[in-house]
Amino acid sequence: MLCSLRRRRARSAAAMDDSDDECCYYYDAVGSDGDGEEEEEEIVLDEDDVGLLDGGAPPPPPEEVEHRAAITKESLAAAQQQDLSMVMNLVNIERHNARALLAHQRWKMERIYDRLGMMGRDALLRDAGVVLPEKSSRSSSMAMAKTKPPRSLAVTCNVCFEEYFPPGSVSAMDCGHCFCNDCWTEYFAAAVSDGSKQIRCMEVQCSAICDEEVVRWLLLGSRSKHPGAVARLDRLLLEAYVDGSDAVRWCPSAPHCGRAIRVDGGERYSEVSCPCGADFCFHCGGDAHSPCPCPMWDKWGAKRRGGSGGEVDNLKWIVANTKSCPKCSKPIEKNGGCNHVRCTCGQHLCYACGEATGKLYMHVCNRYKEEGDGGGVKVDMTAGGRQRQRFMHYYERFEIHIDSYKEEQKKLGPAIDALARRLEADATLPWSGTRDAGWPAAAHRRLLRCRQVLPRSYVLTYYMFGGGAATRREEAAALAAAQNRFEDLQGQLEHHVEVLSKTLAAAARPDMAEIVKTKRDADNLARVVEGLCAGMYRCVHDELLPLLVEPMNISAYHPDGPAMAKEFPPATSRRPA
Template identity: 40%
Template sequence: MEDDEDCPRSTDVEDCDLTYQEDAILQRLEGDGEEEGHWSRSSVITKESLLAAQKEDLRNVMEVLAVKEQHARTLLIHYRWDAGRIFESLDEKGPDRLFSEAGVLAAVGNEGLSTPANPLTCNVCFETIPTDAIFETNCGHSFCNDCWTEHFIVKINDGQSRRIRCMAPECSAVCDEAIVRNLVGARCPDIADRFDRFLLESYIEDNDKVKWCPSVPHCGNAIRVDGDVYCEVECACGLRFCFSCSSEAHSPCSCPMWELWIKKCRDGSETANWIAVNTTPCPKCHKPVAKNGGCNLVKCICGQPFCWSCGGATGREHTWSTIAGHCCARFEEDQMKKTELEKRDSYRYRHYYRRYKTHSDSLKQESKLLETVRKKISISEEKQSIIRDYGWLTNGVNRLFRSRRVLSYSYPFAFCMFGDELFKGEMTAEERKLKKNLFEDQQQQLESNVEQLSRFLELDFPSFSDDEVACIMQHVTNLSSVVDRLCRQMYQCIENDLLYSLHRESHCIAPYKPNF
């Protein structure tokens, strides 16, 4: 190791002021953020635990309302599996209105379907049906078993089986799931199984607090959050994603910001850039046209001739003296302004994309760092050293990963925040400039400290002396704390200074998690 002002060879443990207080620092770092009440806790629901998770919510509603499981499920599906909303509605509306609005007409009294006393005419097939082949629902509507079965099968095949309503017009009663299962199972057992699967998966499909993991191929897991849905979660398969929009974790970008950035990246690809520079759109069909000769009169495949220089449509003959309606030699001020604006927007996008890509690539390279550090720790532990605890190293790597991700996504945020696509007219030019300078100052500080942390973590510390390792420990510990603090400050700046006075209801930012 070459001599360095930050870590000279002559430095010893006492000079680095390391009296093993790093443990307390690390504990404080690990505990940071737990007091933030807006954090959402998440849990993974596997195929095996899905039924148990559903049963738990069903049991709570069944106990409070004293209803059967099927009616509790119907209520929960109606209220998107939010038991709290059910209990609030119970207080506001009373039990009768609560049940009727959800289509639960059998919450009290007779269950499901009943057999009428006399033969009846089915109001669907208009056949006279004996009493053992026709049922009357608790809502008072009678149909034959065959028509009920056909109705259930159609609804299940259409994916509407979670709340199958009565066939009678304008009737909102939800059919008894046991009768659906029995009638359909007698004719099509596989469709009855699908019905049961739909009821089970309703806990995910109709639940605002639960979402399937978007992994490809699908891992089969789902994630449940307790708290704000604007958060980033991690599945047991290792995939991290935004719970709100199911795309990759993109904080501090809001979901609309990330959607805009992804669209811009697609539109700003190399192919799109080449087309913009080397082609002219046809004035008739608007397809991009490239010329393969020297003459500037070109003809699109749609048959429209036009001037390639300016894009103006021409007649069937092209002479520079007889083209009506335009002149390629005439300078147009508006066109110049439009061209300059397009160039500025293109340069601005490339500026932010290049820096976003730089830090994203660094993160990919640093993803291998944790395994490398573990190997270095293993080598160091075999040596007779005064430093025996290397938790500061793994903590530093984790902080580097998180801060690098925040730094990477801060550039798409800045592109959207200070552009005209999302907040046009909501900030004056002066306000935009002040906010931009404030954010870029914090961005620059974070970037500088992240690079320093990365440099120290990549050092080959097993080959260093104990004094040098102690000095590295001090730098890594301090920098881990600094980048964590700067990340928090950046999020606070976004929430309190940048978005506070704007339409922030559609731009909720997932909170910063230091160990995510």
């Protein structure tokens, strides 16, 4: 094993007197020369050991301050109407003006509440470019559309310059500008055809928003001339809700599932899971990538796609193929999720770095070492050579953990499910028929979650520690201390993940005489890796990110991964959006 926890009961006759026995715990970091296995005693973590590692005890699941809703095409209008109704009642304005106000504030209700209290109603509306009707009475837009001039007066349309006497031939907007219905209709149809999501008055330099009910009413009257215009208008208004909101984002699944995810509370830095199965970062729309910030993840993605001039393709070939045995130099191919590999000659090695290890896999290799740091590997010491070697170190570990995740999901997962069903049906076991019977699946979920976190953590370390992330010079000492702490947590997590992987792989082929011990080991290891994961997130959020010149943030830690968004209920009686 890379590192172990030992429990030693220290008794001193001089210090004991009337005091009780004291349990002392030690954390030992063992070298990687492979000779320590005879000195080490194999121990089993129990519940008392949880919390002794640097990561601390796993915290309770974070309180969900935001509500995540999955909005389908059928429920999109209802979700939009919910926000519109709140603003219409809050500020006492019509639907189209409520839409304009929400669009100006990026559909953030909390911002409208705050600014309404600070600025007042009139200033809030002026800031959003909302023009209220000249009359104080709150008549509907449809009534305004039917406003008619006195019969004795002719109305000249300033677009077509025709005079209109008949009632209902002209329409006026909130600003009071009046044009003939035919000109309004052609103007609205052209705007909708161009994809305008917010149609303003035809008058020169008038910023008033046209009443959408008037727009719909006039377009409905010209269906034969402009077919499909109303349907397109409705679609544009719904798309404007998603595209213009900081709280709503389309699910990035491909092919697209048709859902949009809404996060209340203004929580942009979160990871969400769509009911279609896609997990993604709500802030950038990419794959879930915490504890790595979005800018670093974007750079890494560009580098993997070939930004390094073919270097990535060569590295992919190297990682996808064999490792040489450090003893007999024979090529070795890993055929499972665990990175503790045994050659046919009997030599144990770490598949991540290729170095020899002991039988108990007491080995650490998460830190990048240049020549002269004891790495023992000859590298090109030019500036470009050092950078390529450094990138290879982090890239190999990134890809290895990705591959391990796939193996443990596709191959180990079905075996664990079968084991859980078998154990639950075994009436001779102490947890038969109880909730505890699901321990294999629970431990497997923790394993997969950590396998997702580990590769992302290497992207963070690549950019954070000498890879291009700008940090404050005066914080060099704090950065070095934070780096040491983070890499300690990363190394411990990596080790215990490998142990948990081996434990679950062995449990999938159970020796029923040892199954109780296996359950205890798996439960304790799952708790330990959860605590270490939480410790890494705390270190990133509290110690590393504050040192960056460019402000960055990450999603909060969730032991089970991104929270699933709940389906938003569709409207029972749909009203046009």
